[in-house]
Amino acid sequence: MATLATVRPARDLSKEQGVTGLRAALNILDKWQASSEQACRILRISRSTYTRARQRDPAWSVGLDTDQLQRISMVLNIHAALRLLFDNPDNVYGFPAMANHNAFFNGRAPLEIMAQGDMISLYETYRRIDALRGAQW
Template sequence: MIAVTQTLPANAAQAAVGTVLNIMDKWACSEKEKMALLGIGRSTLHKYQAAPASARLSPDLLERISYLLNIHAVLRILFENPENQYGFLRMPNKNSFFNGKAPMEILSSGLMSALYEVHRHLDAVRDGQFA
């Protein structure tokens, strides 16, 4: 897993905010989903979208960014075409963990455990474990 930690230079960690916002745009995330995924409020989201370098990099935000970047990385490994790389999270999934839900339905709960579990299950598919 890519670890985005407080030991990164501030500009590198803040660049990760801009990157993850771009990824969420490609995932067609609504404002509400972006807020849930990042664990932030509407005004903070608008501030970060306007100026990613203004992001306050709390341990919670850094952990969320790490999971989101890792989910993106796994999807790029699993799928060659951009339609699946960016659309998979919206597709209903019959894996027992997803139980017919699209992964974004689980992610948009905003729970850190949802980010962890979706990443873990996608990573297991990448490893051929089909957890």
């Protein structure tokens, strides 16, 4: 009989999968013109983790917690929503850095809101962008 401590939820990812997701999220953030400081705040990672992930060492590994994995997922989902909204790569990658005058953003860029570092700002940014496409998956 498995004890609670030995049961692993299906949503858990391997370290390799976490690193792959982290690198994908960092590539997207780079294309969104996020600074290293913004990327670290959005993903809640240290500067050393950021630097090591960018080096592409195939042997490097890092343990990511549930919050960090959720943040990676949110960045990937925002990117997916933008790809559905826009055909032009300049818009897909430029939109997060553009000033937005909708009520939630109040003239700030989505990237600026996400870089506040809290999960609510990241999630609410995703919700607003996702709503632009009418939530039509």
